[in-house]
Amino acid sequence: MTGPRTSGKKRANGVESRQRILDAAVAIAGERGYDGTSIAAVSARCGLPASSIYWHFRDKDDLIAAVIERSFETWLAAVELPGEEAGTPLDRAMIMAANVAKSLVNEPDFLRLGLMLALERRPEEPRSRTVFFQVRHIARQRIEEVVRFVLPQLDEDAVRLLTTYAIAGADGLFVQREFNGDSVDLVEMFQFHARLVYETGVRMAAERAR
Amino acid sequence: MTGPRTSGKKRANGVESRQRILDAAVAIAGERGYDGTSIAAVSARCGLPASSIYWHFRDKDDLIAAVIERSFETWLAAVELPGEEAGTPLDRAMIMAANVAKSLVNEPDFLRLGLMLALERRPEEPRSRTVFFQVRHIARQRIEEVVRFVLPQLDEDAVRLLTTYAIAGADGLFVQREFNGDSVDLVEMFQFHARLVYETGVRMAAERAR
Amino acid sequence: MTGPRTSGKKRANGVESRQRILDAAVAIAGERGYDGTSIAAVSARCGLPASSIYWHFRDKDDLIAAVIERSFETWLAAVELPGEEAGTPLDRAMIMAANVAKSLVNEPDFLRLGLMLALERRPEEPRSRTVFFQVRHIARQRIEEVVRFVLPQLDEDAVRLLTTYAIAGADGLFVQREFNGDSVDLVEMFQFHARLVYETGVRMAAERAR
């Protein structure tokens, strides 16, 4: 019954505490945004006193930046381009689109928080916002690569345009779902979007060839 | 002793004060969101004491709801479908897309605030959020009408799908611009988007006809 | 028995509240210095909630600066140079020295706080410290005038030197009393000091004449 005593509750375990705090913070920040996330609320949710949060993070901004960093890693892992066995390049892109949609349905906090952060404009830009832009940039490069891979005939300007458009559609559809709830089938919409972007790309390449 | 004094410096002008408050509130709420908008900040920006704000608005929530309502009206006026003299239905839709883009560039506060409001999730939904959903619904109907007008052959499901997609693209591109600043030409992107939606509609109609 | 209802307790009376806050703040800051003066303590002593203090003063620094300003005025009023009927210039200076000593015994808070403020060195100089230096400068000019009046033969360099020395002695004797309590007769020491400074001045003037 006693088993191997995983942690002994009261004995200092920095790593685990840090995770508990981050878990609480994602949940709250993902729902309430930067200003709406109070340290007291995070403290209440993770069970550690507010002052302990300050042992692990310099300040609220640092905490939220860490939230972004961690959720991005999780998210990134979930959205790899599938291997060749998955079919044609388009097939593989469609599967990826579905995967991204699914990950956004299951863990919407990352993008929700990110979008709120991005929309806000305050006198002194918080570090967390900068961090979101950074990871966002990485994500964008990932998508650019996929576009280049699926539509190799496109020139760089077209790749950039399509990528921008692809991301905009994804963000917009995500927002739509936040509005309308489950009535929006995000997977379906993402695939619709992906096909449209693909077809547009094909047409652009064709026009270029002429 | 003094009689009914019609105007006179401090004798107040309710309407104007209300406008001043709203002007301050749009600016702040459009940049900082709901939680980030403090009555004190609005008071400082409009020059009226906080207590005066409470004379005009029941509470903070009421104020922000009023902000949404007013900016929506302004916005709505700016985005009429142009008259017949503007050319074919598609031409007219393209002009409208450009107009919407321009209005978002000039007055981004309305949509920025709306999106922040929509993304937030809090225990007791604020009235301002509901109001945003309401006006958003009106806007959606407007766009549905345009879709129906431009692509009369489409069935209702397709109209809804296209409308959803059209709005998503618009939101997404707006967000993109908030990220990347002026480097994104919103008018151009909106027209790109409009054409794409239109062509998709045409293809859907053709498929249906078969 | 009811009398003319001076204030009605709960009805807003800004001026009086401000005084109550300042009264509390002098007492505490005069004993504990800048860092030792907590808003909560001031609040407890004056009976107004902490948030009310912030209605009257921008922040703690502003409050303490106001404390300095007000106590300086009080102090200044107490230390006029007596009129001619008081005797020779020296007699009058001696009386003034005694008066200063008495005022410091009765209300030591002003100087005690000021000295603490002056001794502290922090990254960003608080406004209250600057204010103390300002009023201190005024006080110095006052004393310079007295020196000039009592020892008209002195050149300006000598006036400055004697003034510096006079103030240093006053400060030092005050500190001494803070150490040793009532065992130091401040009035007596101030007069001893005043006479010494005077005699030195006389000797300096004589030397100069040669």
Place this chain on the structure above:
Amino acid sequence: MTGPRTSGKKRANGVESRQRILDAAVAIAGERGYDGTSIAAVSARCGLPASSIYWHFRDKDDLIAAVIERSFETWLAAVELPGEEAGTPLDRAMIMAANVAKSLVNEPDFLRLGLMLALERRPEEPRSRTVFFQVRHIARQRIEEVVRFVLPQLDEDAVRLLTTYAIAGADGLFVQREFNGDSVDLVEMFQFHARLVYETGVRMAAERAR
């Protein structure tokens, strides 16, 4: 397993750590006073974690008391009465005055902290304050001895008076310099003061002889 490891990187050197902590503490306490000195700040400055400070010192008060003790020793060493080869008793006292002035210019932290401590009045007197009074008392005796040595004809009351006055002048001039910065030549002022005290002593002795 490892045996008694004599030194080895992290094997700690109690004495040195203690010194590092004290070094950091003098600097901070000398600038910010008792309340303004936080353990966290000392920790940051000396590089050791806060908990290590508590290994060396019982509590903050104990730390500051130790600061006083150590700096007093340093200070005391710097201000010996020069030997006979330095000239007449007055010459020697003048040299000593200059030395004291120099030591205060070079290491003002000791006296600055001490004066702040002395001026503060708090409910439960901190041990550090008591310690300052103790060392201050030792310093006072030293000076009394010098006065007695330089002016052997004086009675005890006069010695005490002159000593009090001498210290007051020293403190006051030190404070003056804290106010006005380098524009006050402390060495010069201390010698001016010393001469004045000496001459006063001579006159007092003469009066007594009569």
Place this chain on the structure above:
DNA sequence: AATGAATGAGGATTCATTCAT
């Protein structure tokens, strides 16, 4: 129509200190 003053609740953050390792 407007406002000066007040206020309790809550905001982020720092404090001195402890304790198991």
Place this chain on the structure above:
DNA sequence: AATGAATGAATCCTCATTCAT
């Protein structure tokens, strides 16, 4: 000899709101 982690109490200050005038 030292330290990572934790913690309750206190810090300054802002919040939305009220109310008598």
